[in-house]
Each structure stands twice: as structure tokens, then as C-alpha cells.
Amino acid sequence: MLRALSLVLTLALCLALPAHRAMAQQTGPLQALLQTHADEVASPGRQSVGPLIADLVASGLPQVPDFLNRWSDRDLVQDEATGLFYYDGTPPVDVDTGAPVRLDRASLSAVRPNGGVRRVISTALVQFQLSDPDIAARSAALDAIARAPEPDQLAPLRASLASETDPALRARKEQLVGMLAARFGANSDDRVAAIAALSGALSVEVRAVLNQILTTSPGVAETLPPEVNVARVLQVGDDIPIQDAYARLVDAGRAPPAQDRDQIKAALTANVAGGEVGGVPVGALDSETDRLRAYAALAEAGAAPPLVTQDTIEAALASHVFYEAYAEPDTAVTDAARAALDEVEQRVFFNQMLDLTLDALSLASIYFLAAIGLAITFGVMGVINMAHGEFIMMGAYTGYVVQQIIPDYTLSLIVALPLAFAVTFAAGVAMERLVIRWLYHRPLETLLATFGISIALQQLAKNIFGTQARPLTSPAWLDGAWVLNDVVSIANIRIAIFVLALIFLALILFILNKTRVGLEVRAVTQNPGMAASMGINPDKINMLTFGLGSGIAGIAGVAIGLYAKVTSEMGADYIVQSFMTVVVGGVGNVWGTLAGAALIGILQKGIEYFNPSNTLAAQTYMILFIILFIQFRPKGIVALKGRAAGD
């Protein structure tokens, strides 16, 4: 009997439930939860949707993020007959299982949350994205927050911190929490604390946040208003030009606009009557005083607004105070932000200096490479080679030609470097044999003869390769940059040139100081006659030295061509700088060339730092500096002493 009763009851339940709420026993946990808030889900309000979303989030169901997404995308439908929710589609889909459901589409009505509700939903979604198992999704969510920070992202972001496993993302999250807290923190103390924490950062984003907090707007009033968070009071004449200050008064409607020369002239022109204006003949209006007189007459007659005189302007300015006010009303916050920004900027400054030093080093190594060959021919042999720049060009074109033949950039570079050395070595030896040998005692004529060679070579290159720049492409592994932080980075190609310069420094020091040839070179340099008596062939040594100097120029040409374009005039761009490097450093000394290159590189970058838009000015000032430098150290930084000096 009891069993029969329970059977009946069960049957009754089975029959009754579908009638009341369809297939309740098959509903999943999300559907069940939604049913408890059915009305709110079907027609949510921005104010009232909060508890529903809190419940959804608190349920911890894995389906919730997807549901929120589709709800927000207006992808949700309700069966009017049963009140159950489905995802829209043909056929509709169950919210829990994702299984298709057989339903009459006519009984479904779409759920359309309004814009306010959708914003609430998307905020709720952020925390799901922030703890998404997929790292890419989390990173994308963080990027979205960084792009458009909103106050209500702060809490979910903070909440997601604890569960973050990836250390890089965790750091990024902490940074974003700090930035959001600084701007949207709950109270003044929170924000000040967050701002103080930001002062250790360096990134552009942090600086943007601090600058955002410190946004000011110009203001003008008769007395400083007490409710405004004043950034600073402007002194007319010092902080703000008189014209601008008066224009601000005019904009604020506190003063009549002042007439400038053109307006006075226009008013006079408009009022010419019978050959005169305001009683002054038109022909006499060719001076300022007469024009003012005529205008005063016009103003008196009411034909023009009264003239705003200098006195009026000054009186108006004196009775007003000009200031800049923070958009942020809280003084504690702006003070903290100011302090933090100062600290950040100081750190940025130090890093910029570091970056500048790296830049200067790389420029110095380029100058060093360009000048070291010259230091050998000019410094060691006392021969001026104006065609040195053209040897650089020759090396670069050799690199270009090799790239045309060997398509693999890495391989072609490996071939080009020794080939450029060989080509320019041969050219140097030929030049020494044919021309320079005859002019050893006439340095000024060497200068001119090599200059003749230089114009001939330059024109020859133009005739062969054309006037347009030729590319010398660097291999892919040299393309990137070494990024230290947001401020400091340096291109790989520049590091490579730096390393190349170091190698050459070592190589030349080794050749000159540790080898037999180097010994003979130094001997011939100091006293050719005595060297010849000792069995050294000065002719041969001179030839070799000149070839070596020229060959290095060829290699420098390949290096320079990699980061600059190859043109027939590229040599001319470096020749004066190279001579400067050698002369400033001290003639006849490899270390001197190094010092000269470092000085010129640092100097040029330093001047460019102060005047970044104008590299021409930087070069001008640098040359002037060098001319003055020579005044005080005519023999350069590293001056040879004693017999080695040769005088």
C-alpha cells in the first residue's frame, strides 16, 4: 500500500512538474540558478541586476562566463511556455549541457539586456577572463584593461591576483592593479599608497597614469578660488606672456578684445569717407600714431569699439589671478602623484643617459672603424689620404656586389668582409705605388693628389652604380634590438659594429706591438733612414702599411653600409669626421684614435640630446668645439712625447 502510494505520488510528481516547470528534473545547476532569478534574467535592470550576478559568480559554475558572454551578446532566449532559458539557435541549445533542444521556436522570446546592464555584465566577465586557464586570454584581458582603464576593473583584477600562476602575468597584473588603484582607488589614502608604489616604475604607461592624475586646466579669476586644487599660480610676463594672459581674459568674457594692427587697419579701411577717416586724410595714415589718432576719432564717433590701450590691458591683468588647476580635487593625491612623477622622471632621466651612452658608444665605434685606417696612414705614416672615404665606399660597394651574387645574407657577409679588405688593400697598395710614393716629403701635395683620386673614384662609382642609394641588407639575426627596459634599447647591428671595432682595436694593437711587421712599421715611422740601415725595406713597409690602413677602411665600409645606405658620396660624409677623430685623438697613436672617436661620438650624441630635432646644428657645434679643442691641445688627447713625436 505504502509502495503503491509512493508510486502514485512519484507518478503525480512526474506528471505535475512538466505541466508546471517543464522537465525540472533534467535542468542543470545553471538553469536552476537562473530560474530562481527568472524575472531578473529576462528583463534585467542596471540597478537591480547586481544580486543576480553576484549569485552567478558565487556559484563557481564553469558555464557562467559563457553564459554571461551570450547573455550580454543578446544570444539568450526564454521559452515563454516553461520560463526556461536557452541559447538562441536552430535548434536552441541548453544553457548547461550545450545539447540541442526540441522546441517550438514560436514560443521563444529573446532576452535583450540594455546597455547599462551589458556594461555590468562585461565588468563581471573581466574576472573570468583574468583567471582564464588560457594564458593568451588572460594577457589579452590585461591588454584590454591597460588600453581603456575603468574604475570597476580594479576589484576583479585584485581578486585574480591570488590565483595567477604565470610570474610575468602576475607582475603585469600587479602593475595594472597599482595603476588602477592610483586612479580609481576607494579613498585618498589608498590612492596615495598606490601612487607611492608606482614611483618605482619606469614605463610609459605609469608615466601616462601619473600625468593623467596631474592633468591641469588653465583658469583665471579675480581671487584664487578656495575650492580649486591649484597646481600653480602664473606670473604674468614670466610664466605666461602678456598677450596670452589677456587673450585668456577675453576668452573668459572678463575683458574686451584688444585690437591689433590689422584690426585697426580694417576698421579704418571700412570707415574711409570722402578721402579721410575720422578727420585724418587717408594719405597721412602711413604711420602708427596717425592711425591711432584716426581710430580714436572713430571710436569717439561710435563707429568702432573703443581702443583697448596698454594701460587698460595692464589694469585688467593686475586685477586678475591666473592659475593652473588640477582636474583631480584631492590635494593629497596630486601631491603624491607629483612626487612620484618627479621620482619616475628622475629614473627615466638616468636611463635615458644610459641609452644615450650606448648610442654614443655605437656612434664612437663607427667613427673608430672609419678613422682607424686613417690613423694608420695619416698617424703612423704622416700621409694624408683624402681618398680614405672612397675606400670606405669601395668596401661598401664590394659588400653590395657580393650580395647580388650570393643571396644568403649571412654567407654573403662572411664573404664580403675579407673580400672588401682584399679589394681596398689592393687599391691602397696601387695608390701608394703610383702616387703617394713620389710625394712623401710633400704632405700638402699628397693631400691634393689623393683628393684628385677621390673625385675620380667618386665619379667612377657614380658612373658604375648610378646615383641612387644601394641597399646592403643585414642578415636577419642582426635585425632585432636588445631591449633592456622601456627606455634603454640598442639595435643588434650596432652591437655588432661595436664588437667589430673592438676586434679591430685588438688586432691593430697586436700587429703594431707584437709582430715583426709592426716593429718594422714603427721603425720606419720614426726614422726611415735608420730603419733602412738596419735592413728594413722602407718602401715595402710603407706599401704594406698603406694597404693595411686602406683594407680596414674597406671593412669599415661594409659595416657602415649595413646600417646606412650605400651611395657614391658616403665616403665624403665620413672623411672630415674621420680626420677630426684622428686629429682630436692625437696623431700616431691607436689609443688616441680610440679616445678621439669616443669624444666625438659622445659629444655628438650629447648635443643631439639637447637639440634632438636638429642634427645639422649638432654637427656644426661639434666642429666648432673641435676647432676650439685644437686650440688648447694642438697635439690631441693622447700626445706623443719624445722621439716618437718626430719633432
Next chain:
Amino acid sequence: MKPQSFLSQNRSALWFLLSLTVFALIVTVLSDAMGNGMISTSFVKTLGKTLCLMLVAIAMDVVWGYTGILSLGHMAFFGLGGYMIGMWLMYARTEIIVTESLRAAAIPPTPQEIHDSVGTQIFGVVGSSEFPAIWLFAHSFWLQIAMVVLVPGVLALVFGWLAFRSRVTGVYLSILTQAMTLALSLYLFQNEAGLRGNNGLSGLQNLPGLEDLPQATLSLAFFWASAVALGAGYVLFAWVVSGKMGSVIRGIRDNESRVRFLGYHVESYKLFVFTLTGIVAGIAGALYYPQAGIINPNEVAPIASIYLAVWVAIGGRGRLYGAALGAALVSLLSSWFTSGGAPDIPLGFYTLHWTDWWLVLLGVSFVAVTLLAPKGIGGLFDLLGHRHPVPERVGDFGPDKGARRTVEGEEER
């Protein structure tokens, strides 16, 4: 010393003046302005410009061939002179145009308005309308003429004083002067320098107030002015390099220390020569650029000064007429070759275009002259037998060769 004895001592000056006069007269008679039209106006301009280049070349010869300072900066002084006269030409002409256009206005313009719109006209091309401070004297012809002399003169004086004081000599000095030239041209390239950046000054061939004169007459007038300046410059420099002064500066060229030990203040002599030649170069430039019509910073680039040295070297250092001849020959040849005047040479497999190959030829022939004929074209006059160099005083071999000679006037090796 009686005046006639100066010219009789300097036969070459007499001959030079004579041939210059004859040449100028022939050009005048054949020119367009006289109605003959044998020589076109543009060629008269080319000849006038060549005379200016000859003037700067003899200045260069004095500083290099006689004093032994290879200055690679004299074309900078030349260009500065051109800029100075160009400022007045541009200002005055624009002022006339502006006054003309403002005359139509309902109200006569004030001087300030004229000045302002002249500024807008001149500097509109570099996006400015304010007159920079260096244009302070541009409105006045005489003040600006004074600047033609003063600006190159003061620059040469200051630079020379700094350089000679610290005893920078030889190739170091050459490089230093080249650096000065480079700095100047880089400076002029900037719009902030106030000389219209790389646009330079243009329209200089139109003389303000003389618009009615035909260009044929103007070009002839400038030709004569250049000829007179060249003649005067030649006499001036012939005077400088003769007599005791000339002996001292040649002494400095051959052995500076020895002259210093003899008690001469070497620096003053060098500074005097450097500054004087700088001023003459400036005057030559002031005559050159109204004929050229345009000046821009490229004209001041270091390469121009090197070409100047090339002319002098090809012409022959150490004699004024040599430098003048070299400048005339090379610059005329250069314009003939580069303007396509020279016929192309078909080689079968390749056609030699002289516009492309002229610089190669110039470079190679320059090397050849340096190596094989250090006396240059001027050396040919020795072959005529009219002139026997006096070994003690006149060295044609150039400064450094002379300095190394064990016996004066004798060649080493």
C-alpha cells in the same frame, strides 16, 4: 720706391693688366650690349664669373703658393661675401615689389607693415616671417657693402688668430680650415640660421631700381666691375708678394722656424695674409653671385674650396698669373664639359659621356699635374725663356719641397 719701378719690377703684373684690358675690350665690342651679338649675354656672365674666380684664385695663390698655408676655407669667405650682397639685393628688390603691391591698398602702408611683408615674402619659403638679427643692415646698401668686407674679414681674422696662435701648421691647418668650411655650410643649411636654409638667396641677378636696364647691359657692367676688381686685386697682391713683405712670407713658407728665429713675428704676417685674402675672396664673391643669380649653402661646402686649390695647383703655385690662368682654364673647361658642350666619344661598346666622365678626367689630370708638373701651367712660361727664376728668392716648387731643400733653390733627389 718710385711707382714705375714697382711695375717694372713686376713685369708680369704689367702684362697681366694689359692682356686683361685687351680681353675686356674685345668682349665688350663683341657683346650683345654693343649690338654685335657675337658673344651671348649668358656667356658674358660666364666670363664675368670666371674673372671673379680668377680673383679668388690669386688670393688663394698668395695664401698657399706664397705663404704656404693650404687653406681649404677660402671659398667659404667667397660664399659669405655673396651672401652679404645677396641679403641687400633680396631685401631691396622685395621691398620695391611689396611697396608696389601695397600702393593699391585703401590706406597707405606704414614702414613697419612694409618691413613685415618683406619678411613674409623672403622667409615664407622657410615657414617664417620674422627678420633674423643678421638681417639688421640688409635695408642699407652701404652698410651691407661694409658687411661684404667685414664679415669674411672678421671670420678670417678670428679663425686665423686662433689657428696661428696655437701654431697649427701644415696639414693640420688644412683640415682645420676644412672643418670651419663644413661647419659654416652645415650652419647655413639650417633654416634657423636665418638665410633661408637650403633654398639660399635667389633672384640676385635683378638689381633693385635698375629693372629697366636689359640684362645684356647689366652683365657687361658686372663683367667690367669684375675685370677692374681682378686688375686691382692683381696689383695689390703683386705688391704684397714683392719687396720685403714678400720675402718674409716666402721665408715663412720655406722655413717658418727660421723666419721666427730671425725675429719676425710670423703669426702677424700669416694673419695679415690670411685676413687680406679672405676679404678679397669676399669681394670676389660679392661680384660673382649677382651674376650667378642664386647662392645656397652648397656653394660654401668644403668641396668648393678644394676645387679652388685644384685650380691654383693646375695653374701653378707661386705665381699670380699661373693661379689666374688655372682658375680660368679649369672652370671654363669644367662648365664646357658638364654642360654637354663637349662631344660624346663613341667607343663601340660604350659611349663616353663627358658629363659623366669629366670629373674622372679632372681628378686624374690633377694627380698627373701634381706628380709630373708641380709648376703647373705657369711653368710653361719658363719654357718661353723670358723669365729666369732667381734661386734665392723665387721658389716655384711649393712650400714643403722648399722647406726640405738642403740648398736653397735646388731640388732634392
